[in-house]
Amino acid sequence: MEKATVVVIGGGATGVGILRDLAMRGVDVMLVEKQDLVNGASSRYHGLLHSGGRYAVKDQEAARECIEENMILRKIGRSCVEASGGMFVRLDSDDPDYEQQWVQGCKDSGIEATPITLAKAFELEPLLSKHVVSAYLVPDAAIDGFRMSWQNVDSAKRYGGRVKTYTEVVGVIKENNEVHGIKVRDYFTGEEYEIGCDILVNAAGGWAGKVAELAELEVGVQPDKGTLIAFNQRITNHVVNRLHKSSDGDIFVPHGSITILGTTSMSVPSAEDTSTSREEVEHLLSIGEMTFENLRNYRMLRAFAGSRPLYMPPGGASGRGASRGFAIVDHEKQDGLKGMFTIVGGKFTTYRLMAERMADQVCAKLGNKEKCRTAEEPLVPEVSEEAKKAARKYFPAYGTDLAATRLGPERFARVTETLARDPEKRELLCECENVTRGEVEEMAKELSSFRINDIRRRTRLGMGTCQANFCALRSASVFAKVGRDEAARDSLGQMKEFLQGRWKGIRPVLLGRTIREMEMTRALYELSFNVNGGEKE
Template identity: 75%
Template sequence: MEKTTVVVIGGGATGLGILRDLSMRGVKALLVEKNDLVNGASSRYHGLLHSGGRYAVKDQEAAKECIIENQIMRKIGKSCVEPCGGMFTRLDIDDPAYEELWVKGCADSGIEATPITLDEAFRLEPRLSRKHVKSAYLVPDAAVDGFRMAWQLIDSSKRYGGELKTYTEVIGFDTVNGELCGVKVRNQFTGETYEIACDIAVNAAGGWAGFVGKLAGVEIGVQPDKGTLIAFNQRIVNRVVNRLHKSSDGDIFVPHGSITILGTSSMSVPNPEDTSTSREEVESLIRIGEQTFEDLRDFRILRTFAGSRPLYIPPGGAVGRSASRGFAIVDHEQDGLKGMFTIVGGKFTTYRLMAEKICDQICAKLGNTTPCRTADEPLVEEVPQADKDRAKKFFPSYGTNLAATRLGVERFKRVVERLESDPESRELVCECENVTRAEVEEICRDDTSFIVNDVRRRTRIGMGTCQGNFCALRAAAIFSDMGVESTAKDSLTRLREFLQGRWKGIRPVLLGRTLRETEMTRAIYELSMNVTGGAAH
């Protein structure tokens, strides 16, 4: 039987933050996740590193947490954060009285909100509606790459002895006289079930926290709240642009590299597995978004996606947008189960703070007095410039930096060495994201890579302009060549699953150029290659 001190359940930002914090304090910890890492809300969101401005009126405690963690994240996770800044704009249809409350709320929360003239606003964001925008403020918002942050958290945790198992689902708990002594899990690929003995289990499963709680016989007030987002194939904005009004749908634009994400909606759902999107949701978001950017319909949509916020709902509490964006920690000893904790609520921006607070409680139970250091130590070392210079002959200048931040010091060095010694490894598997064969092979060797989608989340293959049109088959072939497949499903089945995952987000936006490109994809994979198993032509 495996044995550890703490089992962390859930591979989102909060769970990974807990694993890192515990490992840095010298606590033996193991994280289990039923899918791949950041498969839930930690990747299915707009990628906004909040300044706290969005919560300055209704939830100042959350706003204060955001601005503090915003500054910490910029320091410890530099390569994951784009410090693009943010702008709040009030439109002619928005309440001027709310603007006054917001300005005061920002001041009270310690958020620097600088008023600017409309001329300056239009200079900074030329596409803003001259017709509707009436006032503007600059705030320290930023964009953050959730995938990259997750992998850096794992690398940091492993340096201190942290362990993880992906595709490992919790199916039950072992207790003796009301005290937890083990976690029962199942390997999602082999079906093998086994137990991990532990002293403490932490339920950090996000939207799934309620389901995990039921396995332990405890009730947890968490409500999955689905939000739909749209990814545009162009950088429409230079910085994060928020509507200056009471939080609503379709009022945040976030730039990410060469694209822009518009979001989000808010809908309570019974199951966080519901990541469906619809044409109606897309139309609603665009209709609202074009009040701020009147030419919004001129831009091609890459895809839609959705994720569920794990909103904490105490007895009699509000739901949806009225629910607090703060977080809650529950020690289930109060429910008669000693050795189990749950953490729910919060947001990506505050993951580190959430981890620190719950780890303080866990360490107190264990008698560990080591202080938290996660706010001071960078997640990873910076890649040496000498290694970047060696790589420049194989990448465009921007591609070198992308690969360096995706891979980290040791992996990047190995990839560069392979590129120098093996000409075949220089093949561009994904031209949209500048991912070489050497990088795909390096990630395939990772102990968390089981299917092509795992490599996608690590390298961004299939997430660029072509949405996997050309790189999906190449990546699947590399997987097959390396013998990575660890399941009964063959490589062709995994390729179909990859393509269906891309199709799920494209289907609600089949219009114009997106429709034409999708027809080309269908011709390649369905008609020419017969991937779907029908009659080939």
């Protein structure tokens, strides 16, 4: 039987944060995830690094946590954060009394909210609606959830942390009201086996309730689905928030060359529900165009959705009324089961704090007195300017810096050496995101890369303008040659899966130019290559 002192269930931001924290304290820790890492809520959100301004009125504890963690994440994860700054704007239709409450709430929460003139607001954001009547600057930012989470894993591995992806927990092993391990199933082979542990941490997000049921426990978690729209243009320079009570469609977050509009709030029975609809898209557009009046003139790339894992204590509120704070449940104290914890709720911005609080409790049980160091030590070293300068002759124009932030210093050095040695590896598999063949092959060697979609989450392959129109075929061909198992060598199946994943998000935004592009994709794959995508999801 494999064994670890602590097993963490769930490969989202909270889970990988706990993995890193415990590993840095010298704990023998293993993380298991039923799919690839960061496939749930930690990647299916607007990518906002909160200043806390959104919670300054109704939840000042969450607001204070956000602003403190905002500053920490900027320091330890510099290559993951785009420090765009944020702006809260009130429209003439919004409640002026709320503005005064918000200003005081920011002051009480320690959030710097600087009032600016309308002239300055329109200078910074020329596309804003003329119905804006007041504006404030706040320290919001954008953050790459994929990259931040993977860098946590890289950091944890340096300290001995272990990760198993595509490993689903199907049972909790316990005896005499004490946890002794878990039973898991390999996603690809169906093989079931056991992993022993002294402490089990349930960090499964929207699935935390189902994991608790495996131990015959009950944890109140309500999956709350939020739908978002990705636009192909950078509509804003700052993160722009409506200055009113939190509602649907009132946040615009710029990421690189795109903008994400979000989000909705809808209680759903299962966290597996990541469906989107044209009705939801129209709903978001109708609200968003109040802030940016020409919103419908911009091309939409796709719609996507994720489920917030809202903690639901008995008698608690639901939906937007529920707290965005987090809770830790010690099941020994609450249910008499020794050796099991559950952590639920929270936000991506506060994942590191959540991990610290959880690791503190675990270490107290283990008698480990090491202090948390995750707020001081960078996740990964930065690629030096010298290394990037030397690599520019091999990478495509504008691609060197992008690759450096995606890869980190060790992988970047290996890919640079590959491109220098073999010019054919400089071929661009994805022009939209400047991803070279050498980078795809490097990521395909990772022990956790089983599918093209796993590489997509690490490189942004297929996530740009053409939405895999061209790179699906190219990447499937390469992955078939360098993949580690039979699944990888099923190039047709890999390509279909990749395209279908993109189609799922494109379908709700089939308007104008998007329809024409999808017809081109259909012609390319179905007519030219005789590839039938099968039943559409």
